[in-house]
Amino acid sequence: MNQSPLAALRQELLRQGLDGFIVPRADEHLGEYVPASAERLAWLTGFTGSAGLAVVLGDTAAVFTDGRYVLQLAEQTDATQWRQLHLTEDPPPTWLTRNAPGNARIGYDPLLIGQDSLTRYTEAGLNMVALEHNPIDAVWTDRPAPPAAAAEPHPLNYAGQTSEAKRAGLATVLRDANQDAAVLTDPASIAWLLNIRGADVPFTPFALAFAIVHSGGETDLFIDPVKIPPDTRVWLGNGVSIRDRAALLPAIGALRGKTVRVDPAGSPVWFAQQLSMAGATVASGSDPCLLPKACKNAVEQQGARAAHLRDAAAVCRFLHWLSVEAPTGRQTEMSAAAALLGFRRQIDSFRGESFPAISGAGEHGAIIHYRVTPESNRPIAPNEVYLIDSGAQYPDGTTDITRTVWTGPGDPPDSLRDRVTRVMQGHIALATAIFPQGVGGSHLDSLARFALWQAGLDYDHGTGHGVGSYLSVHEGPVSISRLARPVPIAAGMILSNEPGYYLPGHYGIRLENLLLVQPAALPDALKPFLCFETLTLAPFDRRLLNPAMMTPAERGWLDRYHAMVLNRVGPALGQAERDWLATACAPLG
Helix, strand or coil, rough: CCHHHHHHHHHHHHHHCCCCEEEEECCCCCCCCCCCHHCCCHHCCCCCCCHHHHHHHECCCCECCCCCCCCHHHHHHCCCCCCCEEECCCCCHHHHHHCCCCCCEECCCCCCHHHHHHHHHCCCCCCCEEEEHHHHHHHHHCCCCCCCCCECCHHHHHHHHHHHHHHHHHHHHHHHHHCCEEEEEEEHHHHHHCEEEECCCCCCCCCEEEEEECCCCCEEEECCHHHHHHHHHHHHCCCEEEEEEEHHHHHCCCCCCCCEEECCCCCHHHHHHHHHHHEEEEEEECCCCHHHHHHHHHHHHHHHHHHHHHHHHHHHHHHHHHHHHHCCCCCHHHHHHHHHHHHCCCCCCEEEEEECEEEEHHHHHHHHCCCCCCCCCCCCCCCEEEEEEEEEEECCCCCCCCEEEEEECCCHHHHHHHHHHHHHHHHHHHCCEECCCCCCCCHHHHHHHHHCCCCCCCCCCCEEEECCCCCCCCCCEEEECCCCCCCCCCCCCCEEEECCEECCCEEECCCCCEEEEEECCCCCCCCCEEEECCCCCCCCCCHHCCCHHCCHHHHHHHHHHHHHHHHHHHCCCCHHHHHHHHCCCCCCC
């Protein structure tokens, strides 16, 4: 009989003289999506969520996730082997201090954890041991091969700024900070900086690589040279040196005596450790690409508008299709997601989904990041709530939209309409916010929760995240959340607006559009103010709203939004779809 992954790992830990080991859901780039070869947490535990961590001790083990995945965690992991815990309610360092033997040797892979995360363990008094080789890799016998997709140019008609200009700006930032170089470990930052894209991980078009940017603008790109075809090599130009991954450690050694910037939150701690051992001075600082990447230039902003308009036609075709099919009970969660994907595939510039569609009917909608499988797939029944959260990648923009629909043909209950209306009020409050420059996401989060709070209700996730430009659908450094980093919102950023409400075992509600941050035209303002431009164009289900609960201003916003949807998306639709859209976008009355 074959050993379980957990038993095999424990045997390897014993061989290495370790009392425990932490297994983050991460690769060497600490990204949200990882290649199959880096899915160590899923191999070990069965849990496939994008946020999680396992801790293995000799006689007990636990797997942790956040509020988005707690129900999924319970479904996917064996409770006889794993304690199933909430990351913030019972943090892993706290759990380890309670459960590990005194002075236990707890191993970690320094390529899979950032300095900020590691500090939480050392500050808890734990004896953390950096390992040269990950013990899981020694027992994962059928581990997939690393990805080998080619990197491709991202043309200027999409990027809007040359790589030379971006690198010159980055070099200025380094010189102003008296820093000689910066280590880049986020492939999205490298993709933005060098104007390249790739296909190494699902849903996010970048090539896995590392880079060192020097204060003169010269950049060393560490990537398998086979992944850089001749046209991409020409595109990168003379200022970029292409070097094999094996050259990274010697390149770090060559930085002896230099001051090198490393992101303590976004980079593996291995880099700071190796730089220190090489005699370099490590300057902790955020990834210098994060802010300029988040603030889309004029070409990227116009690209986002165009991408959202094309995507809106596909979403509206799907919602029309759903209005016909949902009341019949003939469709399932998987068939509905496939139908939406089919409508998007009819768009010539469609490059793929920006994340796996969350297609949840009834009680499955209450699982915040539910992912339907053949085993969990169920029919979409008449007279229930159906939630569809999806997105797409286009070369000029990335989309993300959630709609909550009543399947009909009967009327929704008043209690449900109350909940949806409160979520809608929160969505409108954020969409219409005008705020001074310098405000961060934590300041705006409560706007989207206020109507829910008045009824003693809330939701266990952030209200908004940044979105890239043909890059990651989840992009820093800004988010709209109580736990948001203290980074001010700035013009050009694209953020999601997605309040929700979830009743476990019954339904989930989430209403999401993407917003583009713009300067606010306030003639009497004594300092700069900002506002939001709504990019997403698709109707909300008016059957789920109670207009009597809404203020005239809220009803006016929704009517104007629906009129804009009809005016801009209608011409791209067939007659039956246009007729449906006209009804869906009719004034609340």
